[in-house]
Amino acid sequence: MELSVAEENYIKAIYSLSQSGKVSTNDLAQAMQTKASSATDMLKRLGEKALVNYVKYQGVSLSDAGNRVALKTIRKHRLWEVFLVNKLQFGWDEVHEIAEELEHVRSAKLTEKLAEFLGDPRFDPHGDPIPNSAGELPKHSVKTLGECKTGEQLILQRVNDGNPEFLQYLERIALHLGEKLKIKSQYTFDNSVEIERQDGSVLMLSETVTNNLYVIEQ
Amino acid sequence: MELSVAEENYIKAIYSLSQSGKVSTNDLAQAMQTKASSATDMLKRLGEKALVNYVKYQGVSLSDAGNRVALKTIRKHRLWEVFLVNKLQFGWDEVHEIAEELEHVRSAKLTEKLAEFLGDPRFDPHGDPIPNSAGELPKHSVKTLGECKTGEQLILQRVNDGNPEFLQYLERIALHLGEKLKIKSQYTFDNSVEIERQDGSVLMLSETVTNNLYVIEQ
DNA sequence: AATTATTTTTAGATTTGCCTAAAAATATAT
DNA sequence: ATATATTTTTAGGCAAATCTAAAAATAATT
Numbered sequence A, B: 001m002e003l004s005v006a007e008e009n010y011i012k013a014i015y016s017l018s019q020s021g022k023v024s025t026n027d028l029a030q031a032m033q034t035k036a037s038s039a040t041d042m043l044k045r046l047g048e049k050a051l052v053n054y055v056k057y058q059g060v061s062l063s064d065a066g067n068r069v070a071l072k073t074i075r076k077h078r079l080w081e082v083f084l085v086n087k088l089q090f091g092w093d094e095v096h097e098i099a100e101e102l103e104h105v106r107s108a109k110l111t112e113k114l115a116e117f118l119g120d121p122r123f124d125p126h127g128d129p130i131p132n133s134a135g136e137l138p139k140h141s142v143k144t145l146g147e148c149k150t151g152e153q154l155i156l157q158r159v160n161d162g163n164p165e166f167l168q169y170l171e172r173i174a175l176h177l178g179e180k181l182k183i184k185s186q187y188t189f190d191n192s193v194e195i196e197r198q199d200g201s202v203l204m205l206s207e208t209v210t211n212n213l214y215v216i217e218q
Numbered sequence C: 001a002a003t004t005a006t007t008t009t010t011a012g013a014t015t016t017g018c019c020t021a022a023a024a025a026t027a028t029a030t
Numbered sequence D: 001a002t003a004t005a006t007t008t009t010t011a012g013g014c015a016a017a018t019c020t021a022a023a024a025a026t027a028a029t030t
Helices: A005-020 A025-031 A036-048 A064-087 A095-102 A108-117 A164-172 B005-020 B025-031 B036-048 B064-087 B095-102 B108-117 B164-172
Strands: A052-054 A060-062 A153-159 A180-187 A192-197 A202-205 A213-217 B052-054 B060-062 B153-159 B180-187 B192-197 B202-205 B213-217
Touching: A005 A025, A005 A036, A005 A060, A005 A064, A025 A036, A036 A052, A060 A064, A064 A095, A064 A108, A153 A164, B005 B025, B005 B036, B005 B060, B005 B064, B025 B036, B036 B052, B036 B060, B060 B064, B064 B095, B064 B108, B153 B164
Parallel strands: none
Antiparallel strands: A052 A060, A153 A180, A153 A213, A180 A192, A192 A202, B052 B060, B153 B180, B153 B213, B180 B192, B192 B202
16 A cells, blocks of 8 residues: 555554553644644545544554554654665764654665664664564663663663754763763762763763663663 | 746756757747647746846746746755655655655755765766756766777766666666776667676666666777 | 637536534433 | 633645556657
């Protein structure tokens, strides 16, 4: 089936929102920066194409076919991000927008040749997992630094890539994926956290920051 | 100005058709595989945007702005073809369709970084010249093998990339860009040509073939 | 020059994806 | 439980890009 760019984008949004249960029309409209009535229109169409399970007033979820579309699109998006950063030397804060366009290029052969060219990467430049050609996602952290306890020794595995300014901030303080961290102290009045880095230096991170850094145990 | 994919494609078609004078609505419609009425609609819109000089019933030509759009799009198309062939190991007969999609990705920074990554190539895999970032085209051959005389010593510089089967045929007989050729004989009854190759072997080419091979003098 | 043929444009529909405004359904609060 | 607020859907429109069929303009022919 030949999907439009708009259809693919809605499916991606539903995929991402449905990590936390069924998706409401309003939430979807907000994620798509559009009006609820537009979302309703699209849900009807996606329902007719059997890409979503949609019942009026009951919210929506992806069908198996819809899920495959979502994962295929996410795979392409993240592979292109790897290309842009690793091969074209873009900064990790610059690639999201461009990948949003590249992900809609249709050729499946292109996707697979690109993956091979990049060495079949399993994670994108922000640490987000790249589905393989069968649509399987590598395991990845869902635990934020904000959820951890004082004394824990951690590795930064993934960062939220939703905000370029946040990524620029991380670049500024040279906080990179794979870095080992230890929580020195936590301040309950504002949930800020003091961490010790590999080189022994110490860093103070706000709650907003720690909620957008995903870690694994060292 | 933010142009749609359709607008960019019409502009490319007008550019390519206007190599041989002013472009008629019918020719444009045929090139775009659409109806004359659709072409008329688009010409009005492009006229309003000052990308073409369009007067009812008088045909159309590109304005300076339209010309810049055409060259920019051609630059992107041909750079992506180089990427697909040189980096992803696609065959030269497989890349046109994919590049038709990639050429519409908007980021100018992407184009320039891609060009740099590829070593600022001046010609695409079919020998077509790639406009530089200022929109200047490298010199390229406009003389077909079919126009040459017996005894001439030539170099194959460019091939018509319009037909994948033609490209596959050239691959089959291993006729590659840069190869030195000598015309041994020409047959006037069907305009076929016998050429001698570098390795001394001899090849018989039909008129259709020689009209789609562009050469320079050796 | 008048007729015929061809090309081009206009008029009116269709589809996709969006909008606003109003109506209907569901959720919340008193 | 009734009233109020919120969410969701419907109804009706708009713009882009296409189509068919008919009208208008231009070109070709006798």
